[in-house]
Amino acid sequence: MTSKKPAGPKSKSGKKQAKSSQAAPAKQVRAKPGRQADSPENAPAIPKARTPEVPAVSPALAPADRERLLAGTHHDPHTVLGAHPVPGGVAFRVFRPYAEAVTVVFDDVRAELTDDGQGFFSGLLPLTEVPAYRLLVSYDGTAHETEDPYRFLPTLGELDLHLLGEGRHEELWQALGSRVLTLQGVTGTRFAVWAPNALGVRVAGGFDFWDATGFPMRSLGSTGVWELFVPGVGEGELYKFDITRPDGSHTLRADPMARRTEVPPATSSIVDVSRHEWGDAEWMAHRADRPVHEAPFSVYEVHLPSWRPGLTYRQLAEQLPAYVGDLGFTHVELMPVAEHPFGGSWGYQVTGFYAPTARLGTPDDFKYLVDKLHQAGIGVLMDWVPAHFPRDEWALAEFDGRPLYEHGDPLRAAHPDWGTLEFDFGRREVRNFLVANAVYWCEEFHIDGLRVDAVASMLYLDYSREAGQWTPNEFGGRENLDAVAFLQEMNATVYRRCPGVVTIAEESTAWDGVTRPTHHKGPSGFGGLGFGLKWNMGWMHDSLAYMSHEPVHRKYHHHEMTFSMVYAYSENYVLPISHDEVVHGKRSLVSKMPGDWWQQRANLRAYLAFMWAHPGKQLLFMGQEFAQGAEWSEAHGPDWWLLDPAYGAESEHRGVRELVRDLNTAYRATPALWERDTDPAGFEWIVGDAAEDNVFAFLRRDAEGGPLLCVANLSPLARHDYRLGVPDDIPAWHETLNTDLARYGGSDVANQGTVKPEPQPWHGRPASIRLTLPPLAAVWLRPA
Known part of the structure; x- marks a missing residue:
C-alpha cells in the first residue's frame, strides 16, 4: 500500500506557535535542551521545580537511538520516547515524522519542544514527577491534540507473559492481536504480535497514513511478543505490522490474530469490537445433556458463499435455519469460514485463523447466523484447518523473516499436495496459536463442533512423500509425534473448556485410536487422539463403489456394502457424503448411480x-438432498x-x-x-x-x-x-x-x-x- 503523509514540509528552523483549538489558550513556556524552561513573567509557575543545584542534562535522543528508531530496529522505544525523570527535571522526547512542531500540554501549561530534526522533538521541564500530559502536534500549521503512546505501561501482565512463554495461553486472542482498551481514562487500541526473530516491529494503519515510522512497538522480554497501545485508535481502523527482518529488510504483514479483515482481495486487518448479544442461552445450557455419540446427529454440509450466492450472514440467518429445520437435520456443517484469500480454495487455505470471512459480513454478523441456527434448534459445526496455510507474502509464511509458523526444515514445511506450508507442531507457541484458535471458535462464536480437516496429512511424516523426502521420527517410525501431541492437546483442551462441543476427524487411514481418549493407550503404544467422531471414509468409498455398478454386476461386489460392519465399532463414526464426493469429475450423488x-x-x-x-452418524452435502444432477460449483451453488x-x-x-x-x-x-x-x-x-x-x-x-x-x-x-x-x-x-x-x-x-x-x-x-x-x-x- 502506498504510504500517505500529512501535508506540509518538515520543519528545519524557526518554529511557528502551535495553534490550539481551545477558546482560552494557556500561557506558553519553551523547553530548551540542557537547561530549565524559560518562564516569562506572565506565564504560570511550573509546579514542583527542581533545585537549581542539580545539573540538567540534554533531553535529546542519543544518535544510536535515533538511528534505530528511524530504521525500525529499536526493541524498547518506551525507554527513550515519552516522559522520563532525569537529573534536572523531566525529559520529554517525541518522534513524529513530518511534524512542524510539538508542544507538551498539561494542566494550564504548554511547553513547546525543540525540533531535533528528522521528526524528533525534545525538551526538559523542571518537574519532580511525570504529569498526565498530552501532545499538541502541528502539521502544516494545523495543530492536533493527542495522547502520547509512550506514556503508557505494558497492557500484558506477568501471568499473560508467563503463559505466552510456556505456550499455554488458552485465551490467546485476549492477549495478542488488536483490542480496544481504556487505560488511565484514555481509550485506544492495544496491538500485540508474536515475532521473535524481528529486529523491530511497528504499527501501520490509517491512523498514521500507513507510515509506521512513528509507531515502534516494544519487545516484552523473551516471549518474542511486541506491544504498543495507540490512543485514539478504535473500532474499524485498518492496520498491519511493519516487521524488520533479521537482514534489516522490511515486510508488511496482516495480524495473525486479527478478528476481522478487509474483504479479499484487500488484506488489511481491522480493529473489531463485538456488540452481539446472544439469544441462545437455552441451547447452550442443554447441548451437553446427551453425549453426541448417543444422540441423533444428522448433518447438512453447507458452503455458505454458494448456498444462496450473494446472501450475507444476516440474510442467510433468515433462510438457512428455516430450510435446514424443515428438512429435519440436527446440525449444519459449514465449510471453512475463517478468512482466506482465494475463494476457489473453498476456505481450505486460511490466512486469517481468527476472523470469519469478510465476504459475507462482520464477525458479529456471523455470530448472528449461529445464534439464529441455535434458536431454531440446529447445532453448528465448522470445518477447521490446522494442517497447513498458504504462502502469501503478507500472511504467515516466514512471518518475521524466518520460518516461524512453518517448520524450519523445508522438507517438513512444504505440503506436497497443495503448495502450502505445514505448521510446526513441535513449537509450543505455534501449538498455542492453534489450540487457542479451536477454543476461540467454540467460546466466542458458540460453535458446537469442529470438523478437523486433513488429519492424515498431519499424522504421517511420509504423507505424499517419496523416499528421501522425509526423515523418520526419533524412534525410526513414520508418525509425526509433534502432530500427535498437538491433536491430543487440542482435543483435551476443547473438551475441558467447552462442554457439549464435539471434535470430528477427517482421517482417511486406519490410525489406531482416533476417537479413543488421550489417556488410553492402544496396541501401538500411542494414547488416543481424543476426537469425538471420525469420518468413515472406508464406508463412503466402498458403498459408492457398489452403488456405481449395474445391478446385474452387484452380486460380485456384495462385500463392499457389508465390509464396513467388520470395523464399525473400532471408532465413533460419521458416514460422510461430503462436497469432496461431488466435484472434480466425480459427478453428483445421483449421477453416480447406474x-x-x-x-x-x-x-x-x-x-x-x-x-x-x-450404524454411524450421517452427513449430506447441499444439493444432494434433491438429486441435483450436476457437480457442485462454488461459483453458482x-x-x-x-x-x-x-x-x-x-x-x-x-x-x-x-x-x-x-x-x-x-x-x-x-x-x-x-x-x-x-x-x-x-x-x-x-x-x-x-x-x-x-x-x-x-x-x-x-x-x-x-x-x-x-x-x-x-x-x-x-x-x-x-x-x-x-x-x-x-x-x-x-x-x-x-x-x-x-x-x-x-x-x-x-x-x-x-x-x-x-x-x-x-x-x-x-x-x-x-x-x-x-x-x-x-x-x-x-x-x-
Whole structure:
C-alpha cells in the first residue's frame, strides 16, 4: 500500500506557535535542551521545580537511538520516547515524522519542544514527577491534540507473559492481536504480535497514513511478543505490522490474530469490537445433556458463499435455519469460514485463523447466523484447518523473516499436495496459536463442533512423500509425534473448556485410536487422539463403489456394502457424503448411480435409506438432498431451479427431498438408529450374504432392545413373499418408511397393513416374515 503523509514540509528552523483549538489558550513556556524552561513573567509557575543545584542534562535522543528508531530496529522505544525523570527535571522526547512542531500540554501549561530534526522533538521541564500530559502536534500549521503512546505501561501482565512463554495461553486472542482498551481514562487500541526473530516491529494503519515510522512497538522480554497501545485508535481502523527482518529488510504483514479483515482481495486487518448479544442461552445450557455419540446427529454440509450466492450472514440467518429445520437435520456443517484469500480454495487455505470471512459480513454478523441456527434448534459445526496455510507474502509464511509458523526444515514445511506450508507442531507457541484458535471458535462464536480437516496429512511424516523426502521420527517410525501431541492437546483442551462441543476427524487411514481418549493407550503404544467422531471414509468409498455398478454386476461386489460392519465399532463414526464426493469429475450423488433417470433416482433413494439406517452418524452435502444432477460449483451453488415447477422437474427432485425430510423425521424419532451407534449390541444382521438377490437386511436396537428392521433390495426386480428371519417376540411389524412410494417418485410397491411373523425358522431365527421388496428400494419396519 502506498504510504500517505500529512501535508506540509518538515520543519528545519524557526518554529511557528502551535495553534490550539481551545477558546482560552494557556500561557506558553519553551523547553530548551540542557537547561530549565524559560518562564516569562506572565506565564504560570511550573509546579514542583527542581533545585537549581542539580545539573540538567540534554533531553535529546542519543544518535544510536535515533538511528534505530528511524530504521525500525529499536526493541524498547518506551525507554527513550515519552516522559522520563532525569537529573534536572523531566525529559520529554517525541518522534513524529513530518511534524512542524510539538508542544507538551498539561494542566494550564504548554511547553513547546525543540525540533531535533528528522521528526524528533525534545525538551526538559523542571518537574519532580511525570504529569498526565498530552501532545499538541502541528502539521502544516494545523495543530492536533493527542495522547502520547509512550506514556503508557505494558497492557500484558506477568501471568499473560508467563503463559505466552510456556505456550499455554488458552485465551490467546485476549492477549495478542488488536483490542480496544481504556487505560488511565484514555481509550485506544492495544496491538500485540508474536515475532521473535524481528529486529523491530511497528504499527501501520490509517491512523498514521500507513507510515509506521512513528509507531515502534516494544519487545516484552523473551516471549518474542511486541506491544504498543495507540490512543485514539478504535473500532474499524485498518492496520498491519511493519516487521524488520533479521537482514534489516522490511515486510508488511496482516495480524495473525486479527478478528476481522478487509474483504479479499484487500488484506488489511481491522480493529473489531463485538456488540452481539446472544439469544441462545437455552441451547447452550442443554447441548451437553446427551453425549453426541448417543444422540441423533444428522448433518447438512453447507458452503455458505454458494448456498444462496450473494446472501450475507444476516440474510442467510433468515433462510438457512428455516430450510435446514424443515428438512429435519440436527446440525449444519459449514465449510471453512475463517478468512482466506482465494475463494476457489473453498476456505481450505486460511490466512486469517481468527476472523470469519469478510465476504459475507462482520464477525458479529456471523455470530448472528449461529445464534439464529441455535434458536431454531440446529447445532453448528465448522470445518477447521490446522494442517497447513498458504504462502502469501503478507500472511504467515516466514512471518518475521524466518520460518516461524512453518517448520524450519523445508522438507517438513512444504505440503506436497497443495503448495502450502505445514505448521510446526513441535513449537509450543505455534501449538498455542492453534489450540487457542479451536477454543476461540467454540467460546466466542458458540460453535458446537469442529470438523478437523486433513488429519492424515498431519499424522504421517511420509504423507505424499517419496523416499528421501522425509526423515523418520526419533524412534525410526513414520508418525509425526509433534502432530500427535498437538491433536491430543487440542482435543483435551476443547473438551475441558467447552462442554457439549464435539471434535470430528477427517482421517482417511486406519490410525489406531482416533476417537479413543488421550489417556488410553492402544496396541501401538500411542494414547488416543481424543476426537469425538471420525469420518468413515472406508464406508463412503466402498458403498459408492457398489452403488456405481449395474445391478446385474452387484452380486460380485456384495462385500463392499457389508465390509464396513467388520470395523464399525473400532471408532465413533460419521458416514460422510461430503462436497469432496461431488466435484472434480466425480459427478453428483445421483449421477453416480447406474441406469436411466428413474433408476438413478431409485438407487439414490435406496442408498440414502440404507445410509440413515447404518450404524454411524450421517452427513449430506447441499444439493444432494434433491438429486441435483450436476457437480457442485462454488461459483453458482446448488441448482435450486430444479425445484421450480416451471421446469417440469418438480416431482422428480422434490420427491427425493421429501424422502430426506421423512428420513430425518423417522431417524430422530427412533432411538434404535442412534442410541447404540457405538455399541455392537445395537446391530444384528438378518441376512448379509444374499449376493444373488442384492438384498441386505439388518436390525437396529435401542438401549431397551426395541428394534427397527431395515431391508434394502438393490436389484431392479420387485421381490414378493421374500422371507426373512425375525425375532419371535414381536407379534407384528409395520412398514414405516418405503423409498419406492409414489410421492418420492417411486413405483408405489409397498407392504400394506401389518406383517405378522410365522413360526417357520429362517436365517437362524425362530420365526420369519414374508415381505414385498420394491425394486431398487429400501424399507424400514417397526413393531406394530
